[in-house]
Each structure stands twice: as C-alpha cells, then as structure tokens.
Ligand code: SF4
C-alpha cells in the first residue's frame with residue numbers, strides 16, 4: 001500500500017511543533033554547571049590534620065585503593081615520665097581509577113578526616129593521573145559543602161547529652177535512670 005505523499009513531512013513537522021511547546025530539560029554543560037545535590041558523591045577530600053593514621057579506611061576499602069604510609073615521632077610532654085609517640089602521615093593516596101564510590105572509607109573514619117564533595121571535574125587523559133595524593137585530596141576540602149543545619153527536633157548528640165547530664169549535677173543521671181513514670185509507680189500498700 002502506497003503512503004500519502006508528504007505524510008512523512010507532516011509527521012515530522014507535528015513532532016517538531018509538539019517539542020517546541022515543551023519545557024526543555026537539557027543542561028548546556030559545561031557552559032552551565034549542573035545544580036547537584038550537596039550530598040553528591042563526586043570526589044573524596046582528606047582533612048589531613050584529622051587523620052590519626054589508624055588505617056581503618058584502608059583496611060575496610062573493598063577495592064584496596066587507599067595507600068597509606070606513616071612514621072612514628074616522639075613527643076616530649078612536660079611532666080610525663082616518658083616521651084609519647086604519635087603517627088605522622090607520610091603518604092595518603094586514593095586511586096580513583098579503582099574506587100567504586102561506595103563511601104565505606106568515609107563511614108568508618110572515626111575522626112571525620114574523609115568527606116564527600118560534589119566536585120566531579122577531575123577526568124584525566126592518563127588513567128595513572130587518577131591517583132590523588134594527600135595534597136590533592138587536601139585541596140578538595142575547599143569544595144566540601146557545610147554540614148546540614150541542626151534539626152532542633154532531633155535527638156541531641158552524644159556529646160550534648162553528656163554535657164547536659166554533667167550540667168544537671170552528679171545525682172541527675174542516677175535519678176533519671178531509677179525514676180519510674182507516675183502512671184506505673186505502685187500505690188502505697190498495693191501488692192507488688
Ligand atoms: S569510596 Fe569505597 S572504594 Fe572508594 S576509596 Fe572509599 S572505600 Fe574504597
């Protein structure tokens with residue numbers, strides 16, 4: 001069966017007219033930067049001063065793409081019988097060509113030394129350049145978004161709860177633990 005002449009052209013024009021009236025969702029990257037959610041997993045930033053070289057992140061990383069080296073240094077504490085030792089970070093590399101962006105390293109770090117940043121423009125022409133050393137990881141810290149505002153209705157943090165207990169005095173914690181709600185407190189003389 002032969003098609004009506006010009007039907008293809010009319011169909012095409014109909015599609016064009018339909019699309020013309022729709023709102024466009026295309027973003028003109030890189031001229032227009034995408035508006036990413038603050039918790040986007042772009043790259044990992046290292047706050048070197050927070051790192052105690054505990055090695056937890058390197059041990060838990062499923063891809064084994066965190067490489068850490070350190071040495072021990074003696075710190076003389078006035079009045080202490082012996083000098084103390086502390087770890088000094090020599091090397092902290094993350095190989096982003098192996099990383100699968102699972103976030104485990106950030107979750108397990110007990111000292112908030114690792115952070116997600118939404119920054120994603122670090123593509124390289126050589127895969128070896130995807131190994132970021134501690135200086136490069138440290139530079140990403142400036143792109144870490146501020147933490148979300150405190151939820152006034154949320155549970156107090158462990159530190160806040162401890163501070164409130166201390167402020168309430170030494171007997172407050174025991175009293176709070178042993179106190180029973182009035183509704184379940186037994187009446188005098190009632191069988192227990
Ligand atoms: S995000 Fe996951 S894979 Fe990447 S370095 Fe951290 S633990 Fe390893």
Ligand code: SF4
Pocket residue numbers: 050051052053054055056057058068108109110111112113114
């Ligand atoms: S878990 Fe945190 S403190 Fe421990 S080595 Fe990794 S980044 Fe440093």
